[in-house]
Amino acid sequence: MPIIKPLLLATTKRTWVGGENIPVEGGFIIALNHISHVDPLTAAHLVYDHGHKPNYLAKSGLFDNKALGYFLRSAGQIPVKRETKDAVGAYSAAVDAIRAGRCVVIYPEATITRDPAMWPMKGKSGAARIALETGCPVIPVGQWGAQELLAPYARKPHLLPRNQITMRVGPPVPLDDLRAQEPRTSAVVSQATERIMTAITDQTRDSCVGRRRRPSGTTWPCRVTGSRRPRRQADGQQDRGARRRLVGDGVLHRAR
Numbered sequence: 001m002p003i004i005k006p007l008l009l010a011t012t013k014r015t016w017v018g019g020e021n022i023p024v025e026g027g028f029i030i031a032l033n034h035i036s037h038v039d040p041l042t043a044a045h046l047v048y049d050h051g052h053k054p055n056y057l058a059k060s061g062l063f064d065n066k067a068l069g070y071f072l073r074s075a076g077q078i079p080v081k082r083e084t085k086d087a088v089g090a091y092s093a094a095v096d097a098i099r100a101g102r103c104v105v106i107y108p109e110a111t112i113t114r115d116p117a118m119w120p121m122k123g124k125s126g127a128a129r130i131a132l133e134t135g136c137p138v139i140p141v142g143q144w145g146a147q148e149l150l151a152p153y154a155r156k157p158h159l160l161p162r163n164q165i166t167m168r169v170g171p172p173v174p175l176d177d178l179r180a181q182e183p184r185t186s187a188v189v190s191q192a193t194e195r196i197m198t199a200i201t202d203q204t205r206d207s208c209v210g211r212r213r214r215p216s217g218t219t220w221p222c223r224v225t226g227s228r229r230p231r232r233q234a235d236g237q238q239d240r241g242a243r244r245r246l247v248g249d250g251v252l253h254r255a256r
Helices: 004-011 039-049 060-064 066-074 086-099 126-134 186-208 240-248
Strands: 012-017 028-032 054-059 078-080 103-106 138-144 163-169
Touching: 004 012, 004 039, 012 039, 028 039, 028 126, 028 186, 039 054, 039 103, 039 138, 039 163, 078 086, 086 103, 086 126, 103 126, 126 138, 126 186, 138 186, 163 186
Parallel strands: 012 163, 028 103, 028 138, 054 078, 054 103
Antiparallel strands: 138 163
16 A cells, blocks of 8 residues: 555545544454445555555456556455355455454445446445454445546546545444344345445445535436446436336446
8 A cells, every 4th residue: 555555646636534433443344335446446545544454355357457456466355256166265254354353345236336327236245244244343435536537447547637536434334233133044134235235325425415416306417537428318317218227137226
């Protein structure tokens, strides 16, 4: 991070809100929305500024990018190959990291959002299962701005003028009642996942206030620089057909 931070300071302006919700000691999970391939770096900036070294439970594809993969591997991060036997090993490694008092950063969506307005999608169960197993706090973070530094799935970053990165940190997600339930059924895990995603979505909404407008009866439109822009209709609303397809596929976590 001492190498990456000067580059981030040169290309971004940061606003951290709610940092007092990040534990001072003990293992915990940072769970946040995923909007750009560069946001593992901006998330690391947040965690580092609050006195912790981030450990990522990240999709293995992120490690395929030479620069980002080097950063992740050199920092001892945890690649996840979904739907393979290696995913079990990643889960065990994350549990061990939490029990050793480390901070584990998880993107519950497991991929960059495909919502045209860039809302968080339906979450995977990894963060919930780790939290229920270890009893650690889950700290929800909603972020906005990384997609302006590097648009989703784009290759060319937008470095100047400096991009505003906002990260809003919420209080721990309440999970104690679910931890007390035995046996730990899939329904319990699903409920924990839903609570985590709801908290992330709430923080994402608040991190966007003042930076995008919400016309009456529509979702907030997003501003994305680079080559990948959501389609818009003539009146400025998002492509509702695309949104209906996402809802039909069970992709969106919450419609706004």
